[in-house]
Amino acid sequence: MSKSTSSENSREKMLMTLTPIVSVLLALIVGAIIIACLGKSPLQGYGAMIQGSLGSAAKIGKTLERSCPLIFTGLTAVFAYKCGVFNLGGEGQFIMGGCATATVILGMGLDGPVATLCGLTAGIVVGGLWGLLPGILKITRGLNEMITTIMLNYIAMYFMEHVFKNLYSDNGLPKTLALPNAARLASLGDMHAGVILALLLGAFLWYVIFRTSFGFKIRAVGMNPIASQVSGFPVKRLVLLAFVISGAIAGMGGSVELLGKTPYRLAGGFGSGFGFDGVAIALIAQLNPLAAMAVAVLFGILNTGGTMMQSVIGVPTAIVDIIRGLIIIFAVAGMAIVKLPKVIAFFNVRGTRHDKAQSAPDKKEEVTA
Amino acid sequence: MEELLRMEGIDKRFGSFYANRNVNLSIMKGEVHTLLGENGAGKSTLMNCLIGLYTPSAGKFFMRGEEVRIDSPRDAVERGIGMVHQHFMLVEDMTGLENIILGDKRHSTPLLRQEDDRKTIEGLMQRYGLEVDLDERVADMSIGMQQRVEILKVLFRGADLLILDEPTAVLTDLEVQGLFDIMRSLTDEGKSIIFISHKMREVMHISDRVTVLRRGECIDTLEIAKTTEQELADLMIGQKFEESVYAKVNATDEPMLQLTNVSYHPEVKHGGLKDVSLTLHKGEILGVAGIDGNGQAALASLVTGLLSPESGEVCGPDGKSIALFSPQAFIDAGFGNIPEDRNKMGLVGDMTIAENLVLKQTDSERFSAGHGAWLKMDAIRDFAERLREENDIRCTSVSQTARSLSGGNQQKVILARELESHPKLLVAVYPTRGLDIGATSFVHDQIVAQRDAGCSVLLVSADFDEVLKLSDRIVVLFEGQIMGTYPGANPPIKEISLAMAGK
Numbered sequence: 001m002s003k004s005t006s007s008e009n010s011r012e013k014m015l016m017t018l019t020p021i022v023s024v025l026l027a028l029i030v031g032a033i034i035i036a037c038l039g040k041s042p043l044q045g046y047g048a049m050i051q052g053s054l055g056s057a058a059k060i061g062k063t064l065e066r067s068c069p070l071i072f073t074g075l076t077a078v079f080a081y082k083c084g085v086f087n088l089g090g091e092g093q094f095i096m097g098g099c100a101t102a103t104v105i106l107g108m109g110l111d112g113p114v115a116t117l118c119g120l121t122a123g124i125v126v127g128g129l130w131g132l133l134p135g136i137l138k139i140t141r142g143l144n145e146m147i148t149t150i151m152l153n154y155i156a157m158y159f160m161e162h163v164f165k166n167l168y169s170d171n172g173l174p175k176t177l178a179l180p181n182a183a184r185l186a187s188l189g190d191m192h193a194g195v196i197l198a199l200l201l202g203a204f205l206w207y208v209i210f211r212t213s214f215g216f217k218i219r220a221v222g223m224n225p226i227a228s229q230v231s232g233f234p235v236k237r238l239v240l241l242a243f244v245i246s247g248a249i250a251g252m253g254g255s256v257e258l259l260g261k262t263p264y265r266l267a268g269g270f271g272s273g274f275g276f277d278g279v280a281i282a283l284i285a286q287l288n289p290l291a292a293m294a295v296a297v298l299f300g301i302l303n304t305g306g307t308m309m310q311s312v313i314g315v316p317t318a319i320v321d322i323i324r325g326l327i328i329i330f331a332v333a334g335m336a337i338v339k340l341p342k343v344i345a346f347f348n349v350r351g352t353r354h355d356k357a358q359s360a361p362d363k364k365e366e367v368t369a
Numbered sequence: 370m371e372e373l374l375r376m377e378g379i380d381k382r383f384g385s386f387y388a389n390r391n392v393n394l395s396i397m398k399g400e401v402h403t404l405l406g407e408n409g410a411g412k413s414t415l416m417n418c419l420i421g422l423y424t425p426s427a428g429k430f431f432m433r434g435e436e437v438r439i440d441s442p443r444d445a446v447e448r449g450i451g452m453v454h455q456h457f458m459l460v461e462d463m464t465g466l467e468n469i470i471l472g473d474k475r476h477s478t479p480l481l482r483q484e485d486d487r488k489t490i491e492g493l494m495q496r497y498g499l500e501v502d503l504d505e506r507v508a509d510m511s512i513g514m515q516q517r518v519e520i521l522k523v524l525f526r527g528a529d530l531l532i533l534d535e536p537t538a539v540l541t542d543l544e545v546q547g548l549f550d551i552m553r554s555l556t557d558e559g560k561s562i563i564f565i566s567h568k569m570r571e572v573m574h575i576s577d578r579v580t581v582l583r584r585g586e587c588i589d590t591l592e593i594a595k596t597t598e599q600e601l602a603d604l605m606i607g608q609k610f611e612e613s614v615y616a617k618v619n620a621t622d623e624p625m626l627q628l629t630n631v632s633y634h635p636e637v638k639h640g641g642l643k644d645v646s647l648t649l650h651k652g653e654i655l656g657v658a659g660i661d662g663n664g665q666a667a668l669a670s671l672v673t674g675l676l677s678p679e680s681g682e683v684c685g686p687d688g689k690s691i692a693l694f695s696p697q698a699f700i701d702a703g704f705g706n707i708p709e710d711r712n713k714m715g716l717v718g719d720m721t722i723a724e725n726l727v728l729k730q731t732d733s734e735r736f737s738a739g740h741g742a743w744l745k746m747d748a749i750r751d752f753a754e755r756l757r758e759e760n761d762i763r764c765t766s767v768s769q770t771a772r773s774l775s776g777g778n779q780q781k782v783i784l785a786r787e788l789e790s791h792p793k794l795l796v797a798v799y800p801t802r803g804l805d806i807g808a809t810s811f812v813h814d815q816i817v818a819q820r821d822a823g824c825s826v827l828l829v830s831a832d833f834d835e836v837l838k839l840s841d842r843i844v845v846l847f848e849g850q851i852m853g854t855y856p857g858a859n860p861p862i863k864e865i866s867l868a869m870a871g872k
Contacts, residue, residue, distance in 0.1 A: 211743060211744050211746075212737070212741055212742055212743065212744060213731035213732050213736075213737050213740075213741025213742075213744060214741060216724070216731045216741075216744065217731070219717075219720070220717045220720065220724075220728065223717045223718070223719045223720060224713070224716070224717040224718065224719075226713050226714050227713065227714050227715060227716060227717050227728075228717070229675065229696060230673070230675065230696055230706065230708055230714045230715070231696065231700070231728050231729045232695070232696040232697035232699070232700045232701075232729060233697075234697075
């Protein structure tokens with residue numbers, strides 16, 4: 001009996017890993033059907049998508065730049081959820097990070113690497129503070145963070161409007177002045193250095209979550225806060241830290257986006273949608289920081305490639321939104337289905353049959369021998 | 370005697386696992402038929418098949434000789450089968466009457482006819498000696514009365530066969546006697562009862578026949594008059610069962626833990642503590658006896674630092690007050706804790722066995738470098754492998770989730786973790802709840818071994834037999850108050866059980 005539980009365990013793990021991959025394939029197939037229904041060739045469409053996103057070094061750089069903010073917001077969600085905190089405020093924290101960077105650099109008139117460094121730090125700190133607010137509300141007053149973080153998103157959005165319309169407006173236009181050249185993030189070939197920062201951060205978070213005692217406690221609190229308390233962990237402090245760190249990651253993302261990407265200024269729509277994309281990325285990646293980076297890059301490919309698909313063969317970019325939506329639906333539904341007892345039983349039965357089929361020839365040999 | 374129910378060849382498979390295999394069982398009219406078996410023997414699965422919650426993979430049911438299909442709980446009700454679950458299924462905010470008629474489908478009109486139903490129910494109450502205040506809110510009723518509401522509910526739906534799932538677990542001795550009287554009057558009127566229990570004394574007392582289940586299979590059906598406790602225990606575990614007897618010690622007078630006039634929400638009868646004073650000496654097992662829900666949880670939380678008392682003092686071995694200590698301080702003091710609910714409080718179910726074994730020690734030099742900055746995965750795995758070996762934790766790998774273990778093995782993980790550092794004080798709350806005989810005696814052995822090594826043990830248990838067996842001294846907790854202290858050697862059982870009922 002013990003043997004069967006081990007293979008059941010690993011089989012479930014394998015199914016869980018396969019789910020997102022199968023979901024992407026299924027979504028692409030459905031997307032292909034829709035493209036075909038529009039009277040275009042799916043092959044050509046996807047060809048254009050690949051060509052447009054990964055066709056040359058410059059295009060790969062562009063794709064990674066577009067993935068960069070999604071990596072940050074994806075990691076934001078991953079870290080918070082690991083500790084059982086449902087931070088839906090990635091977008092607000094991202095925006096506030098951008099605002100802080102703009103304010104520090106434009107307001108204090110900084111320039112050069114000092115400006116970059118101060119801007120980044122300000123973004124991280126303010127993002128963390130924007131995460132701290134719902135944390136304090138949850139711990140002291142028991143307010144549900146899903147609601148408070150979403151409301152704080154709106155506050156952040158309107159605050160940003162104030163920044164780009166009133167405080168640092170570019171000659172009265174609804175956008176801030178551009179950041180000075182020397183303050184911008186260095187360019188590495190065809191992309192800005194922020195992409196490297198994002199990838200390093202993802203690897204670092206993986207290490208923190210899975211290889212440090214702090215991450216161990218964060219995970220334990222996320223999975224069973226009562227047992228964590230009995231085990232002597234400072235549960236409230238850890239939850240608060242999860243809010244702050246998760247907010248800081250998003251804030252850093254906003255800061256990097258502003259410092260790294262044209263037009264290097266805040267304007268309407270900055271950060272829009274990134275927060276919820278991050279949530280989706282974290283769920284598809286099953287809360288693994290490394291997988292979250294991969295999913296974010298996939299979303300980047302869909303974004304850049306989708307534009308190309310539209311301009312080359314005339315398939316509307318809405319297809320990309322459909323595909324992205326389908327990936328989310330398939331992945332989340334798939335994970336739920338994999339955990340259904342009936343499905344587990346089905347795969348176990350098939351698995352044992354398979355095992356038997358494999359062991360059968362051996363037995364025959366024994367008999368003949 | 371006439372046969373009421375017959376099961377023929379009932380199989381219930383989950384995947385490749387047989388929870389029940391080829392079970393044949395026959396229930397006579399007017400008998401109390403006990404199902405006896407360890408946890409996981411398949412008693413609950415079999416009953417869930419009978420009341421339509423599960424569909425058997427194979428096999429047939431016959432009621433009064435006629436084959437019937439039971440595909441849903443409603444089918445079971447229509448066939449006259451009703452179950453009183455171990456955990457009551459009552460709406461706390463409704464009255465007894467409302468609970469009894471809730472969901473009943475006998476009237477075709479959409480309006481409730483409470484007064485008609487009340488008459489019917491009062492008739493039932495009289496006939497079977499079931500005393501219930503129909504207009505009292507269930508939340509305000511005693512546990513015994515809530516159980517009688519459940520029985521009335523089943524009778525009101527016209528059950529001829531009642532399944533009582535561990536009905537005595539929550540009752541005082543006096544209430545148990547009352548329940549047995551009710552059961553007798555039910556069988557006298559021709560009702561049949563399937564009684565599930567593993568308290569041997571009660572089984573011998575109330576049953577007409579006993580069917581022993583083991584590993585999902587029906588081992589034997591015996592007439593109670595022609596068998597003995599020993600024979601049943603042997604059949605149940607499949608080998609000669611030898612109950613171990615532990616020596617009692619006379620402890621020193623040195624206090625290890627002292628509670629003086631401790632109160633915590635004393636107005637709450639079923640969860641608070643009122644003016645509790647007790648002393649745990651070095652090297653003894655102090656058993657806290659009492660019916661579940663008389664302040665045990667609060668007592669354990671106070672001692673382990675999860676709660677702070679509203680008044681009074683908790684003092685450590687040096688006589689200094691540790692009233693305001695935290696779980697962390699409790700652990701730092703080198704104390705061990707077997708919490709009351711292993712899944713909720715003891716383990717992180719989705720973490721691996723290895724991770725659960727080092728749960729409290731990830732900051733230590735032993736398992737991480739640089740105060741937790743780098744977990745030594747190899748050290749953790751080796752440690753887990755060693756404990757697995759030493760404690761006979763049955764698993765395929767220590768990287769399996771703790772959730773996937775059986776209850777007994779989960780408890781072994783907690784014991785291994787808490788006892789590995791040889792604590793000076795061990796708080797064990799319901800340490801064998803839900804465990805089978807084998808796992809229970811393992812836990813008992815471990816606790817006594819710790820005491821023999823000089824550890825002081827505070828044992829809180831609702832299982833009276835367990836308290837009697839292990840304790841060097843016994844205190845009784847009733848409605849948050851200490852009713853008395855008794856010696857563990859030659860305990861005055863009668864006196865203690867009266868104290869447990871508040872007398």
